[in-house]
Every structure is written in structure tokens, then in C-alpha cells.
Amino acid sequence: MGKPTTKDLARVAGVSLATVDRVLNRRGGVRQATVDRVTAAIKSIGYVRDISAANLARSTEYRLVFLLPDHEDEFTRMIHLAIDEANVSMVHERTTVSIMRVPANDPHRIAQEIDELSTDQVDGVAIMAPETAQVRDAILRLDACGIAVVAFVSNQPNAANAYFVGINNEAAGRTAGQLLACFTGERQGAVRVITETMQSRDSQERRLGFDAIMAKHASRLRVYPSMETYADAARTAKIVATAWRNTPEIVGVYLMHHGISETMRAIEAQGIPPKCVIIGHELTRHTRTRLVDGTMDAVITQDVGHLVRSSIRVLKARITQIGTVASQERIRIEIILRENLPEDIKTNGL
Amino acid sequence: MGKPTTKDLARVAGVSLATVDRVLNRRGGVRQATVDRVTAAIKSIGYVRDISAANLARSTEYRLVFLLPDHEDEFTRMIHLAIDEANVSMVHERTTVSIMRVPANDPHRIAQEIDELSTDQVDGVAIMAPETAQVRDAILRLDACGIAVVAFVSNQPNAANAYFVGINNEAAGRTAGQLLACFTGERQGAVRVITETMQSRDSQERRLGFDAIMAKHASRLRVYPSMETYADAARTAKIVATAWRNTPEIVGVYLMHHGISETMRAIEAQGIPPKCVIIGHELTRHTRTRLVDGTMDAVITQDVGHLVRSSIRVLKARITQIGTVASQERIRIEIILRENLPEDIKTNGL
DNA sequence: ATGAAAGCGCTAACAA
DNA sequence: TTGTTAGCGCTTTCAT
Numbered sequence: 001m002g003k004p005t006t007k008d009l010a011r012v013a014g015v016s017l018a019t020v021d022r023v024l025n026r027r028g029g030v031r032q033a034t035v036d037r038v039t040a041a042i043k044s045i046g047y048v049r050d051i052s053a054a055n056l057a058r059s060t061e062y063r064l065v066f067l068l069p070d071h072e073d074e075f076t077r078m079i080h081l082a083i084d085e086a087n088v089s090m091v092h093e094r095t096t097v098s099i100m101r102v103p104a105n106d107p108h109r110i111a112q113e114i115d116e117l118s119t120d121q122v123d124g125v126a127i128m129a130p131e132t133a134q135v136r137d138a139i140l141r142l143d144a145c146g147i148a149v150v151a152f153v154s155n156q157p158n159a160a161n162a163y164f165v166g167i168n169n170e171a172a173g174r175t176a177g178q179l180l181a182c183f184t185g186e187r188q189g190a191v192r193v194i195t196e197t198m199q200s201r202d203s204q205e206r207r208l209g210f211d212a213i214m215a216k217h218a219s220r221l222r223v224y225p226s227m228e229t230y231a232d233a234a235r236t237a238k239i240v241a242t243a244w245r246n247t248p249e250i251v252g253v254y255l256m257h258h259g260i261s262e263t264m265r266a267i268e269a270q271g272i273p274p275k276c277v278i279i280g281h282e283l284t285r286h287t288r289t290r291l292v293d294g295t296m297d298a299v300i301t302q303d304v305g306h307l308v309r310s311s312i313r314v315l316k317a318r319i320t321q322i323g324t325v326a327s328q329e330r331i332r333i334e335i336i337l338r339e340n341l342p343e344d345i346k347t348n349g350l
Numbered sequence: 351m352g353k354p355t356t357k358d359l360a361r362v363a364g365v366s367l368a369t370v371d372r373v374l375n376r377r378g379g380v381r382q383a384t385v386d387r388v389t390a391a392i393k394s395i396g397y398v399r400d401i402s403a404a405n406l407a408r409s410t411e412y413r414l415v416f417l418l419p420d421h422e423d424e425f426t427r428m429i430h431l432a433i434d435e436a437n438v439s440m441v442h443e444r445t446t447v448s449i450m451r452v453p454a455n456d457p458h459r460i461a462q463e464i465d466e467l468s469t470d471q472v473d474g475v476a477i478m479a480p481e482t483a484q485v486r487d488a489i490l491r492l493d494a495c496g497i498a499v500v501a502f503v504s505n506q507p508n509a510a511n512a513y514f515v516g517i518n519n520e521a522a523g524r525t526a527g528q529l530l531a532c533f534t535g536e537r538q539g540a541v542r543v544i545t546e547t548m549q550s551r552d553s554q555e556r557r558l559g560f561d562a563i564m565a566k567h568a569s570r571l572r573v574y575p576s577m578e579t580y581a582d583a584a585r586t587a588k589i590v591a592t593a594w595r596n597t598p599e600i601v602g603v604y605l606m607h608h609g610i611s612e613t614m615r616a617i618e619a620q621g622i623p624p625k626c627v628i629i630g631h632e633l634t635r636h637t638r639t640r641l642v643d644g645t646m647d648a649v650i651t652q653d654v655g656h657l658v659r660s661s662i663r664v665l666k667a668r669i670t671q672i673g674t675v676a677s678q679e680r681i682r683i684e685i686i687l688r689e690n691l692p693e694d695i696k697t698n699g700l
Numbered sequence: 701a702t703g704a705a706a707g708c709g710c711t712a713a714c715a716a
Numbered sequence: 717t718t719g720t721t722a723g724c725g726c727t728t729t730c731a732t
Contacts, residue, residue, distance in 0.1 A: 002409065003441070005709055016719045021711060029717065051442050052402035053709035056724050059352065082677075089675045091353070092401050174689040182647075185535030213689065297532075300690075305677050325439045327432075327655050330692060335685040339524040339563065340650075342680055355725055366703045371727060379701060403725035406708050 004045045013041035024049060051320070055094055062316050064097040066152065066308075067113065067127045069104030071231075073259030074284035075304075079128075079153075082308040090312070097312060107132035114138035117147055124148035124315035126165070130200045131156050148318035150311045153302075154202055163318070165311045167302050167333050169202050173209025173256070175333055176279050179298045180252045181217050183277040188220040189251030192243055194227045196257040206256045221252065233262050240266040249273070255280035264290065283336050291338045299336045307331060354395045363391035374399060401670070405444055414447040414665050416502065416658075417463065417477045419454030421581075423609030424634035425654075429478075429503075432658040440662070447662060457482035464488035467497055474498035474665035476515070481506050481551045498668035500661045503652075504552055513668070515661045517652050517683050519552050523559025523606070525683055526629050529648045530602045531567050533627040538570040539601030542593055544577045546607040556606045571602065583612050590616040599623070605630035614640065633686050641688045649686045657681060 010020045015034060022030050023038045041047070054060075066083055068076055080099060087097050102110045111134035117125060125147060129135050131154065139159040142149050151162040155169070180191065191214065195203045207226055214223045227243060229236040240263070244250070250273045255263055260280050272278070272295060280287055283301040290296035310329045317324045336342075360370045365384060372380050373388045391397070404410075416433055418426055430449060437447050452460045461484035467475060475497060479485050481504065489509040492499045501512040505519070530541065541564065545553040557576055564573045577593060579586040590613070594600070600623045605613055610630050622628070622645060630637055633651040640646035660679045667674045686692075 002411070006711095007709080017710080018712085018719055018721095019717085022718090025711085031717065034717080048441055050406075050709055053406050053724090054711070056400075056403050056406060056726095057709075057711040059711095059724055061352070085675065085677065089678075091398060171690060175687060178687050178689040183532050209689075303682070305675075309678070325435065325655075327435065328439075328659070332653070332684065332692060333690040334682065335687070335690060337525060337528050337685070339528040339559075340521060340683040340685060342682055356727095357725080367705095367726080368703055368728080369701085372702085375727085381701065384701080400725055403708090404727070406710090406724095407726040407728080409708055409727095 003050075004047045005050070006047075008045055009038065009041050009047050012045055013038045060094055062093075062095040062124065062319060063122045064095065064124045064126070064312060064315050065117070065122050066097060066099050066311075067110070067125060067129065068099060068101055069128060070101035071104045071259070074261070074286055075258040075282045078282075078284060078304045079308065082304045085305070086308050086312060095312065095316065102129070105130070107134040110135050111138035114142065117142065117145075119145050119147060122147060123319050124150070126150045126152040126311040126315065127156070127162070128152040128154055130154055130202075131158070148315050150314055150318075152311055153307065154200070157201075163314050165307060165314060165329070165331060167331050169205035170209035172281070172300050172333050173206035173211075174213050175209075175300055175335065176206070176254050176256075176298075177210045177213025179300075179335065180254060180277055180279055181213060181221070183279075183297050184221065184251050186220065187251045187275070189222070189249035190247045191221050191223045191252040191254065192227065192247060192250055193224065193254045193256060194229065194240075194263055195255070196231050196259070197228050198226050203256050210254060210256075226256070229257070229263060231259070231262075233266075236262050237266045237269065240270055244270040250276055252277045253279070258282040258284075261286045264295070268295070283334075283341075287336075288341060291336065291341060294338070297337070301334045301336055302331050303334065353400075354397045355400070356397075358395055359388065359391050359397050362395055363388045410444055412443075412445040412474065412666050412669060413472045414445065414474045414476070414662060415467070415472050416447060416449050416661075417460070417475060417479065418449060418451055419478060420451035421454045421609070424611070424636055425608040425632045428634060428654045429658065432654045435655070436658050436662060445662065445666065452479070455480070457484040460485050461488035465491065467492065467495075469495050469497060472497060473669050474500070476500045476502040476661040476665065477506070477512070478502040478504055480504055480549070481508070498665050500664055500668075502661055503657065504550075507551075513664050515657060515664060515679070515681060517681050519555035520559040522631070522650050522683050523556035523561075524563050525559075525650055525685065526556070526604050526606075526648075527560045527563025529650075529685065530604060530627055530629055531563060531571070533629075533647050534571065534601050536570065537601045537625070539572070539599035540597045541571050541573045541602040541604065542577065542597060542600055543574065543604045543606060544579065544590075544613055545605070546581050546609070547578050548576050553606050560604060560606075576606070579607070579613060581609070581612075583616075586612050587616045587619065590620055594620040600626055602627045603629070608632040608634075611636045614645070618645070633684075633691075637686075638691060641686065641691060644688070647687070651684045651686055652681050653684065 006017055006020050010017050019030060020038055023035050083097055083099055102113050110129050115138055136156060136159045139149055139156055139162050143161040149162045151164045153166045155164045156162045214221055227239050258281050278296045279298045280296055281300050283299050287296060287299045313324055314329060356367055356370050360367050369380060370388055373385050433447055433449055452463050460479050465488055486506060486509045489499055489506055489512050493511040499512045501514045503516045505514045506512045564571055577589050608631050628646045629648045630646055631650050633649050637646060637649045663674055
């Protein structure tokens with residue numbers, strides 16, 4: 001005899017399957033006394049419902065959507081791929097996930113797209129967007145119409161209904177700081193920090209953490225204010241050139257944004273100072289190459305596959321009101337050096 | 351209309367459900383012509399079978415067992431916990447996993463336990479044991495009786511039927527080397543390597559990788575032969591004392607084994623040389639403390655939760671002859687420093 | 701060699 | 717308020 005089933009429950013509680021189902025799914029229309037009897041029975045026989053069977057019976061389809069920036073950088077593309085991959089391996093799990101691209105820096109458009117989402121189109125949404133008032137409000141509105149939501153990669157700390165799937169950016173900044181401090185040995189000099197925009201909360205948090213560590217090494221490392229590229233190649237080239245001209249002895253560079261190939265090109269154009277330690281974010285084809293050829297020393301990254309799968313699990317858990325395994329959903333701040341580069345994935349299937 | 355089902359298949363192929371099932375599960379007793387018709391139909395309508403439904407109908411139970419060393423170190427205990435946790439979250443997935451402890455260094459006993467496993471008790475087994483001829487043969491024998499097997503944490507490169515779930519130890523050793531080289535800055539001095547026993551293939555591979563990197567820094571880092579503790583506290587204290595007495599200027603220590611608390615105590619008793627960089631393996635409560643208080647500088651680790659879940663997925667995939675998502679099963683070589691220490695897990699449930 | 705039918709654990713009309 | 721019953725997609729006797 002295996003695990004207890006609804007039948008056992010019904011028998012023990014002295015009710016019909018339908019009633020069991022009603023209390024199991026809180027459908028109401030059941031006398032409190034009956035509810036209690038069933039709940040008691042659940043406890044007593046240690047019943048735990050079989051979700052696959054439930055899904056089968058319901059022919060439930062979880063319709064999830066990922067809202068991604070329409071930015072064409074490698075990191076976003078990797079996320080896109082990871083989603084596609086998840087989609088394939090999820091066919092069996094009655095889950096279809098689709099992708100919507102929205103202008104990365106247009107809070108109104110993003111909020112609008114979110115508002116467009118309706119319960120009869122989608123059950124859950126993962127949102128990757130900078131935190132703004134508009135977006136935050138739109139997310140809060142999702143709660144009312146019962147759409148589950150996850151803050152994806154970018155945290156939305158003021159939208160209480162959005163569970164965050166991503167790394168702690170302040171800790172990531174600290175990690176970058178520690179690596180930079182270690183890797184520069186005992187050398188003295190300047191540290192330059194570059195990002196796309198300091199408007200983004202992620203950048204602010206990373207900088208915060210980075211500075212916390214740099215402060216401990218203030219006697220030898222002089223950290224400059226953050227430079228912003230605005231994702232513009234020309235501007236990037238210009239500010240890097242200016243900075244390189246005016247900064248003596250650059251011993252470290254911290255690139256806080258993803259999509260750093262432009263920036264790296266600009267830096268290379270100016271000449272990488274000898275022994276200069278360069279640290280960036282997100283393991284992509286580009287940064288992988290940089291690690292191998294030694295132009296970058298360390299990359300701080302998060303596993304996009306894990307990110308995507310975790311989001312999907314959390315969304316489904318919220319939709320079905322089931323719990324998740326906390327430890328499985330924690331996204332690690334991974335440090336990638338030349339020597340622990342994961343091999344490229346060649347094949348699928350066992 | 352959703353995904354095509356067996357019914358659609360039967361209709362299109364002009365056969366009954368039973369026949370469809372026969373060819374789907376290669377049960378035989380079907381005319382080749384019929385088989386072909388069904389296979390054609392599968393292709394034409396893009397049928398992909400619903401595993402949960404199949405499991406439901408079969409009332410399949412996947413009975414898995416983990417064979418762990420009876421060693422009582424923290425790493426093994428963490429694995430134990432991770433397995434228990436997986437067990438809980440797998441109830442819904444018709445999977446029960448149990449644990450068997452075997453004497454870590456008794457190949458005969460291990461082989462014997464493996465041989466004891468029979469198809470009507472267990473469907474798959476994850477084996478964590480040092481590679482020896484006896485164990486390898488026992489694993490190979492499992493193939494004959496159709497029990498799926500996974501080499502867990504310790505690779506079994508000569509047992510072709512054992513898929514390896516764990517990290518590349520040679521790369522792990524290289525990573526340790528790179529970290530040690532970076533963290534020692536430009537300092538000159540001795541590097542000591544300690545492990546439980548060099549008998550184990552894991553230690554050999556790590557040492558190999560470590561040496562490969564050390565060779566590049568031979569001008570300033572002098573690496574000594576590996577010292578073996580044999581997991582014996584007294585011996586550990588003695589060899590460390592001798593080594594510390596006879597080695598001038600120790601700037602780095604690489605602890606290749608897990609369960610290093612004894613070794614760390616011995617080192618501390620001798621006094622940690624100033625600025626000495628200590629690198630070890632596996633993030634446990636002990637190494638976590640060491641990172642926080644600064645007595646250790648870096649820990650190379652693998653996520654035990656991931657290790658366990660991945661093993662389970664691979665085993666089930668092999669049992670059902672289904673494919674897995676390669677990228678999800680790759681175990682990363684994680685580098686943990688003080689600043690990217692994952693927070694302790696306090697709570698479960700969403 | 702093939703098919704009909706019952707059933708896995710759960711849900712959802714429809715009755716009562 | 718409660719129960720009956722027919723499935724969900726697949727497997728598995730037992731007939732034919």
C-alpha cells in the first residue's frame with residue numbers, strides 16, 4: 001500500500017470524493033463541521049496530495065511570461081536561450097513560457113505592458129526591469145488580478161508581491177572589491193569604476209558594496225567616482241579616453257554593468273595598464289574569451305539557467321500556493337576565473 | 351486543442367491504444383508494419399508522451415539509494431541532509447531515496463554492499479566511494495541487472511555505466527592554484543599541501559591541477575610534496591608540527607581534502623604564519639567560520655543540494671530512458687570568499 | 701498480433 | 717450542503 005489518496009481520505013472522513021476535493025481546494029460550500037472532519041483525517045492519515053494527478057485532471061496549463069529588456073546584449077540573449085531551453089524541458093510539465101521584450105528604459109511602456117497582462121492570458125510573469133515608480137505600481141496592480149510575479153535579476157524591493165530571483169548586488173559589489181583588493185597584491189594606485197548608468201538600483205548597490213571593501217584599502221587604492229557609458233559606444237570611447245589620460249597608475253577596473261564588450265574595447269584602445277586588474281559581471285562568450293586571454297581577471301556571475309528555472313518554479317509555486325525548497329532557489333554569486341571556467345556545453349541529452 | 355495524446359496517435363495510426371502503448375514502450379509483439387505506422391504517426395502529429403500521466407498510470411515508484419562513506423565529517427553530513435531534504439520535496443514525484451553507509455576505506459565491503467542491491471529493491475544507486483578495482487567491478491555488474499548508477503562526488507572513470515556527478519578535480523586543483531598565486535601577491539616562500547590520503551584519485555587529480563599552476567610561479571613559490579593525515583588527529587598534529595618546524599616562510603597552504611577541521615586546528619596550534627594564504631575545499635559550518643574570521647582565504651566548493659538533486663534527476667532519466675538538460679546537470683566549481691558567502695538558510699517554504 | 705476496458709489520483713460538471 | 721460520475725493521458729490485464 002502506497003501513500004494515502006483522496007479515496008482513503010474520503011473513507012476515513014466519511015464523506016465523498018467531491019467533498020474532499022472541496023475542502024482540499026477551499027472551494028467553500030461545505031459545513032465547517034465537515035471541513036474539520038476532513039482536515040482531521042488529512043492529519044491522521046498523513047495525506048499529501050499528488051500534484052501531477054491534480055494537474056492531469058485539471059489539464060492545467062501554466063502560462064508564464066518573461067518580460068525582458070529589448071536590449072541586445074549577450075547577457076539578455078543568454079537569458080533568452082535559457083528560457084527557450086526551459087520551455088523544451090517543461091513541455092511535460094504543462095508549462096509554457098513566452099517572452100516579451102520591452103524598451104529597457106521606458107518605465108511607462110513597461111508599466112503599460114504589465115497592465116496589459118490579463119488573467120485569461122497569463123498566470124505568472126517574471127519581470128526584468130529597472131525599479132521605477134511606474135513599474136512598481138504596475139507590479140502591485142498585478143496582485144489584484146491574481147497574476148503571480150517575480151522580480152527577475154533586478155530587484156523590486158518596494159513591490160512586496162514580487163519575489164526576487166537574483167543575486168544580492170551589494171554582496172556582489174563587495175565580492176568584486178575583495179577580489180580586486182586581493183588581486184592587486186600590495187600595489188598602490190587608482191581604481192576606476194564604470195557602469196551603464198548609476199540610475200539603476202543594481203549599480204548603486206554594487207557600488208555601495210564595492211566601496212565598503214575599498215574603504216579598508218584606502219591607504220593604497222584610490223577609488224574614483226563611477227563613470228557612465230549610457231550604453232553609447234561613442235560616449236564610452238570618449239569618457240574612457242579622458243579618464244585614462246587623467247588618471248595616474250590605474251591598478252584596477254570594476255565594470256559594474258553587463259554588456260561590457262564596448263567598454264572593454266574602449267579600454268583596450270587606450271591600452272590596458274600593465275598588471276591592471278579588471279573585474280566584470282556575467283559570464284558570456286565575450287567575458288569568457290577575456291578570461292582566457294587574460295585581459296580580464298575575474299568575472300562575477302549568476303547562472304542564467306538556474307535563474308530561469310528558479311523563477312519558473314517560484315511562479316508555479318505561487319500559482320498553486322505550494323511551497324518551494326528555499327535552498328534550491330538561492331542564487332549564488334559565482335566567481336569565475338580562468339581556471340574554473342565551466343566547459344562549453346556541447347551536447348544535450350544524457 | 352492541446353498537445354496530441356495517445357488517443358490522437360491511435361486514431362491517426364489506425365490502431366488501438368494498447369498497440370500504441372506497445373510500440374511506445376518497445377514491448378514487442380507488434381508487426382513491423384504496424385510499428386512503422388505508429389512511428390510515422392508520432393512524427394507527423396508531433397506526439398510527445400506525458401510522463402506524469404504515465405507515472406500515474408504505472409504507479410511507478412523510483413527507489414533510489416545513496417551509498418555514502420560512514421565517515422562522520424561535516425561534508426558527508428551535509429550530503430545526508432541534502433538527501434533528506436530532497437526526499438521531502440520528491441514525495442510528489444514518486445521518488446523515495448534512502449541512504450546506506452559503508453566503511454569508507456573497505457573496498458570489499460563496499461563492493462559487497464553493491465552486489466547486494468537487487469532490482470526488486472532498488473532502481474538506481476548513487477555511489478560515493480574511492481575508485482578501486484573491487485568497486486569498479488561491482489558497479490559494472492550493476493549494469494547487468496539493470497540498476498542505474500551514478501558516480502557521486504568521486505568519479506569512477508573506469509566504470510563506463512556510471513555517469514559522474516561532481517566536479518572536475520583537476521580543474522578544482524588548478525583553481526586553488528590560481529587563487530593561491532593571486533592571493534600571495536608577489537611574495538616568495540613555501541607552499542604546503544595537505545590531504546587525507548594520496549591514495550584517492552580525487553587528491554591525485556587535484557594535486558595535478560594545482561601543480562600545473564604552481565609551475566608557472568616556480569620562481570617565487572616552492573611547493574612541497576603532499577602530506578597525508580590519514581584522518582588521524584594525532585598523526586595530523588605530528589606531521590604539521592614537523593612540517594612547520596622545517597619549512598621556512600610558508601606563504602600558502604592548500605588543504606585538498608574535506609573534513610579539514612582537525613588539520614586547521616593543528617595548523618593553528620603551530621601558529622599561522624603572517625599573511626599565509628590558506629585554501630581548502632567544501633563549504634561547511636567550519637570553513638564558513640574560518641572564512642569569516644579570516645583564518646581561511648578561500649574555499650572551493652560544490653553545491654551539495656545541486657549534487658544530490660542532479661544525481662536524482664540523472665538516475666531517474668536513466669531509469670526511464672529519458673534525456674536530461676545537460677546544462678542543468680553540470681556541477682560548478684564554486685569559489686567562496688568571505689564576501690560572497692551565501693547567507694545561512696533559515697527558513698523553508700516560499 | 702491486436703483490441704476493449706478498467707483504473708492510477710484527482711477534478712468538475714451535474715444531480716440530489 | 718453533499719454525492720455521483722465521467723474524464724485527464726497513459727498503462728495493463730484479459731480477451732480475441
